[in-house]
Amino acid sequence: MNLKYSVGSLFAGVGGIDLGFQNSIFEGDSYNLVWANEIDEYAVETYRYNFPHQVFHGDIEKIVRPARAENEEERKQYLQMQEEMLHQKIDILVGGFPCQVFSIAGYRRGFDDERGNLFWSIVELIKLLDERHGKPSVLLLENVKNLKSHDKGRTYRVIKDQLELLGYTVKEKVINTKDITRLPQNRERIFIVAFLNPNVANCFKFFDEIERYKVIKNEEQRRENIRRVLDxxxxxxxxxxxxxxxxxxxxxxxxxxxxxxxxxxxxxxxxxxxxxxxxxxxxxxxxxxxxxxxxxxxxxxxxxxxxxxxxxxxxxxxxxxxxxxxxTPAETFKIQGFPIGFGYRLPTQYKGREFSDGRLYKQAGNAVSVDVAAILAKEILKALHTSVKAEVKEKVVIHS
Incomplete structure (x- = not known):
């Protein structure tokens, strides 16, 4: 029987991770995108242009803690969002949570910065989901590579400890887009994958075997990869x-x-x-x-x-x-792996005004490389599939 895992997406931006998951399949198993959340209204517009499922436009801190709303009307709106977000069981929770606070160019204040507290909203949402349906089986989080070394490693240690306290086995790896895909971009990001089931975690070998996925390009292939994304x-x-x-x-x-x-x-x-x-x-x-x-x-x-x-x-x-x-904005999106002209569109108008290039450049720069997300999504499916097969085999052996 083919399995379809439900996915919820936080800090969704314009859907780089989501598109990677949507396009992934392994042995008939796949994903179903249930909802996404994004605070930037322009990114929400681009997202809605390209995905049919529900998008919650709002501050995740207020969704998980409606008491933080500025007034009673807003509190009711966020309570409604929370109720709808918690309505369905989520198997996989993904999100490229805001990275500015952890970047070298930032203020290096880590969790002292308000934006750093957004990680705690992920923790809070997992707890809320747990009360309704159980915790998501898998988490995929993305951030700048400097997260690992920020504050002499203490920031990442806090993140990993919190996820482990929730019962997850945590794995992480810094991945460069240009190394494992055909996308011609030098983009290093840390990817954190956490599994509720340790058996599934043991089946996830991608980070340990990543050298096998390196894409070697000669000069002609390098040029061809660039031709593919330039107009x-x-x-x-x-x-x-x-x-x-x-x-x-x-x-x-x-x-x-x-x-x-x-x-x-x-x-x-x-x-x-x-x-x-x-x-x-x-x-x-x-x-x-x-x-x-x-x-x-x-x-x-x-x-x-x-x-x-x-x-x-x-x-x-x-x-x-x-x-x-x-x-051009379209070229920056294509360098991130978005199939512009082949199913993915960029908005041209919003609220009666021209959708500015500046907004689109920002969205491309904030995005997760689609091809990297797709590889991770497939490897997660592979780990889940392998674990399920092993469990079935074990049951057969026991009953025989």
Whole structure:
């Protein structure tokens, strides 16, 4: 008999983990996405554009603790959300919980930061689910790789201890998207997988055998992987806003004479000339802090970030046939594994206004790589399937 495991998704964003689970199957076993939760209304819009199941738009802290609502009307709304979220048994709980608090670029305050407390909302939800139907059998959590080393390892120790107190066997691994998939992105993230049944945990071998899953690419394969995610049919005529030109960015096209003529207050330590320094196709570049051009040394896209195009790290740049341009929002989604044009769509309007590129860049940067999530989802199915088969075999032996 084929099994279908129900999935609830926290901090769902635009559904990177969810899409990976939705697309996974092993020996006829698969997943059924039941609900998702996300606080950002623009991410919710993109999610609803692409998934048919229920999305709870709201703060998970208030869903699990409605008393934190700002007024009685809001409290009732969150109580209703909680009731609907707890209505059905959840076999698998997934979530890429907010990572800013744990990142090197952050304030390094860990659980002292309010955003760090969101982990406790996961714990609280598991307890609420337990009261209704029992705890989820499996958890999959994602975060930045620095979670493991934050505060000399104490932050992660707290997380692992709490999950173990709930009865889970916890495994974790830092995985780079470029290492185990064809997606051309250097993206290291820690994945935490926790199993309620220790027998299933023992059957989950992926982290121990991850070297077997490494994808080796030669130069032609590297280029082909990049071709798959770039829209090279675009031109300056139809996508002018993404192109870098001397008219729009005069300080990024300085020759030596122009650079030396600049007032010292305007002159950077290094001369930037995009035409000269961004000179290879199928490579990814960034103008770092407006100070210098850097080519990604790994030959793939640097880690996409949530602050692309919002005053932080620039959106990566590429050389194309008719100039230099930044990646389009659709391309950043495709680099994360979203099948744009093949079943996954990006919204163009929201509440009567144009859906901004900035919102889409943020969503892509916050997402979990779909292909990595799909591999993990399949390996979890494999562990569950192997454990069930072993239990059936053991029962047959006992009865015989």
């Amino acid at each position: 090279l049919h675009l031109s300056k005529m139809d996508s002018e806003k993404y192109y870098y030109t001397r008219e729009k960015y005069p300080l990024y096209f300085l020759n030596e004479e122009e650079f030396l003529k600049l007032d010292e207050n305007m002159r950077k330590d290094q001369r930037v000339n995009i035409d000269e320094q961004i000179d290879e196709e199928y490579q990814f570049y960034q103008v770092r802090r407006g100070m210098y051009v850097r080519k990604n040394k790994t030959g793939v896209c640097p880690t996409l970030t949530a602050n692309m195009g919002t005053g932080g790290h620039n959106v990566p740049l590429i050389k194309v046939a008719d100039g230099v341009r930044k990646l």
